Amino acid sequence: MSDGTNAQDEIAELRARSAPTRRATVPAMEERLYTPHKVLDHGFVRVIDYMGDDAAIVQAARVSYGAGTKHVSNDAGLINYLMRHWHSTPFEMCEIKLHVKLPVFVARQWIRHRTANVNEYSARYSILDREFYIPAPEQLAAQSTVNNQGRGAVLEGEEAARVLEMLKGDATRSYDHYEAMLSQEGQQGLARELARMNLPANIYTQWYWKIDLHNLFHFLRLRADKHAQYEIRVYAETICEIAKDWVPLAYAAFEDYRLNSVQFSGKAVEVLRRMLAGETVTQETSGMSKGEWREFEGVIHNGS
Template identity: 80%
Template sequence: MPLSLEEAAAIAAQKETTHTTARATVQGMEEHLYTAIPVLDHGFIRVIDYMGDDSAITQAARVSYGKGTKSVSNDEGLIRYLMRHWHSTPFEMCEVKLHVKLPVFVARQWIRHRTANVNEYSARYSILDREFYIPAPEHLAAQSSTNNQGRGDVLQGEEAQRVLDYLRDDSIRAYDHYEAMLGTEDQQGLARELARMNLPANIYTQWYWKVDLHNLFHFLRLRADAHAQYEIRVYAEAICDVVKDWVPAAYAAFEDYRLGGAQLSAKGVAALKRMLAGEQMDAEKAGMTKGEWREFEALLA
């Protein structure tokens, strides 16, 4: 289960507590507050706090541009203009704080996004739970033959079962030894900060992650992309659903220009113009490498 009975009770108590505030609130985010959204087999995300809404973005933009925005007659149009022209600071006026439970190897990818405030559960002071990410069979895949960072065909039959057995057995064995090293009433045991080094990368950790909307959109553009690793992509997709309820106009612009949009190089633009003029193009004519041409063709497809 993603949440223990104690955690569920604590969340229920938090949701029952109400406060009167004069600040801007968003009903969609109010409904998300504290509620755990399950991700993977034991993980979750939940909104702890947030600041700002769509109007905070346009408010900041109008202070910055003044009369320059008079031609933009509504907030949605202004937000689309800001997104289209890569104006980032107005989006920094909104922030969200998330509580995330995730496997350690996913956390190591996630933390590469350094433009956030993070506080992680410490295995120096506390004992980690016996919870590991074990992939569902449909997510067990071989190495891609064309992409060093990607997956190929899904493993089948005995090979898939062999891998699952290794993952499960090794995780259990490592945690058993971790517990044994911590010591009992009969032995002193190893310090927690040392015993943790024996744990596998699929064990779950937790952190609080606070980020502004501009940097969150950058995270989502990379991690909610279809080419992102599945295990981090499902977290990004869950966050997308939350952001959609928080800043609907900003998210719609982000979805249009970033998630659903595309960026072409100068060579790509030139090649596309020649193709529209009826010319048959290939990598050599376009002056692209094979990899660039493959990605260009995939983009057009």
């Protein structure tokens, strides 16, 4: 399962192949095909295949809407219009298939996005490698005191050393027991599908993940956001760089209208109108809950 010599040889062989085609290709994506992009300590993302490009989005929109798009003077303008007005089907004309190696606890968070086709490495048939995600010291943080889903201050000194030692020790012992339970050298041992239950959530798994561009953008909007958990965010940021090469016009529109934008409720829009008119508005006079007001202030004052 590890990305060792055999995997590197396979990648080199795949990259050496070429074939004539009439389908749309993107030179930057052709360069990315089969190349692993390192994420975390043992993880990676690599492009296995893709379909479509910016032109496919435009072509699909013009088939759908006919003469209604003739006033759009260029492809970028049309793509911006589609993104701005939350059209989805033209972006579904593009698809990408990725090979991802990731810790199991990240995979469990990732799989909540149920709009992709997934095929995961099976520990029922094969033995998982001795590879675990161990956070870098700067990622060892305490629980946030204001956000139940977030991190607070970074652990330091003896506390950080104690936590790291437990993470490494527990992962190693769990894997030692996993190996000991499996059948070896003629001994009967425990079935792989049962022995795997003892493995820690920071062990690495792999999968093929195929998704259309509309749903990929939804995934990236949530997981590349600065408030997302670090361990899944770094994967999303790597995929953002890939998407930027694949569909540069669509990605620029996504960045402008989704990733770097904010959405206001009807109450928030009314409060903004009152503020622009010179009125002093407080949480008590806004009609918002304390949580809504805190988020609203975070956007207008801090941009977060």
